[in-house]
Amino acid sequence: MALTLNETYLKGFIAENETEKIAHIAEAAFDLVKTRSGAGSAFLGWVDLPVNYDREEFARVKAAAARIQKNSDVFVVIGIGGSYLGARAAIEFCRSPLYNNLKKDTPDIYFAGNSISPSALSDILKICEGRDFCVNVISKSGTTTEPAVTFRIFRSLLEKKYGEEGAKERIFVTTDRAKGKLKEFSTEKGYETFVVPDDIGGRYSVLTAVGLLPIAVAGIDIDAMMKGAADAREKYLNAPIAENDAVRYAMLRNILYNKGKTIEILVSYEPAAQMFAEWWKQLYGESEGKDNKGLYPSSVVFSTDLHSLGQYVQAGLRTMFETVLDFKNASDEVVIPDDPVNIDGLNFLSGKTLHDVNRTAMTGTLFAHNDGGVPNILIEAEKRDESNFGALVYFFELACAVSGYMLGVNPFDQPGVEAYKKNMYALLGKPGYEEQKAALEARMN
Ligand code: PA5
DSSP: OOEEEEOGGGTTTSOHHHHHHHHHHHHHHHHHHHTTOSTTGGGOGGGTTTTSOOHHHHHHHHHHHHHHHHHOSEEEEEOOGGGTHHHHHHHHHHTOTTGGGSOOSSOEEEEESSSOOHHHHHHHHHHHTTSOEEEEEEOSSSOOHHHHHHHHHHHHHHHHHHHHHHHHTTEEEEEOSSOSHHHHHHHHHTOEEEEOOTTOOGGGOTTSHHHHHHHHHTTOOHHHHHHHHHHHHHHHHHSOGGGOHHHHHHHHHHHHHHTTOOEEEEEESOGGGHHHHHHHHHHHHHHHOOTTOOOEEEEEETTGGGGTTHHHHHHSOSOEEEEEEEEOSOSSOOBOOOOTTOTTSOGGGTTOBHHHHHHHHHHHHHHHHHHTTOOEEEEEESOSSHHHHHHHHHHHHHHHHHHHHHHTSOTTOOGGGHHHHHHHHHHHTOTTOHHHHHHHHHHHO
């Protein structure tokens, strides 16, 4: 595990004394995390999770994954937000965005219950037809509408296909240790359950059973992932801020934010990291976007998006900075062949690898965007693998907590998420929401 923060492309945007000036604020924010004395400190379980996880449950996760691999063609993961993004990010990051289409001896994995789209659900239901499948429903609260409705549909399908007893063997539930409808229901039915720890919120939960079961089903080495996170914890939790890249990243984005760079774009040159960016967007968006404050987290995959959003980044409103994930070594190598006729004029690339060309595109873009007034922070990793996934998760979680405290918000709540839910419940006629329903209807007329 080795992540490096490279500040080469911040030259001219941040002077060295600017970090010194806010060092005391960063120090205080970091202390709030370490001493567990800041807002939302009841949700700091992720800080020690990489070294302090439930070994018995970890073994059960592996055993369940092995059973699912054996008895299923398809594994359906039902969850939304923090109850799905991390697992999907890990599978695409460590295996491939085309995981389901690749030759493999592990089940296809589909993510359901992360929208209310009937088409999205119908497609997955069709994919399950005539194939053996298992379901993992993940919801900390056990009450979130999207996964709850989706689970009802899959449960009834499983019971029809395998009978109540057979379905029981194919339903895995990840939820609160003791409370919530889903927990009550699972106990009654006798489903195998896994725990979302009380002190870990959804968006910080990828290294709990929430993420680990789907990740293990995909055949990914979860021991290596936890080790990567544990190494990162050792490095970033103990280093003084002057030598601490996670805290430094929090400081740099805070400085840029205060200079009017209110949008942060997470950039990668690997489509395999696209879902990682979705996970990162939830982490930062939900943690910091409150009290009318916070950077707006966005993402792109280059060079793909250089041909769409690239124009805006180069020359639109100067309100953004980029954080680039740079994987120095390729996971796969493709060499550009020579063409004796050189009909396409591309022989200057003969013998080069696509990885070299990709990284050259990155260097060219870094300079171009700098010239266009866009600061760039580089986070370098040796390669995309389990260990670096675990390390990046820990790095960004710690930086997010420090950054949230520097901003003066509680990085562990998400009160804003409730607003749409209340309106939706009222409009759908959920008991207890009658007054709100009447108020909304009055606004419609
Ligand atoms: O980070 C969070 O807490 C949220 O995004 C939740 O993960 C999301 O709302 C799903 O909640 P639950 O797991 O309770 O269904």
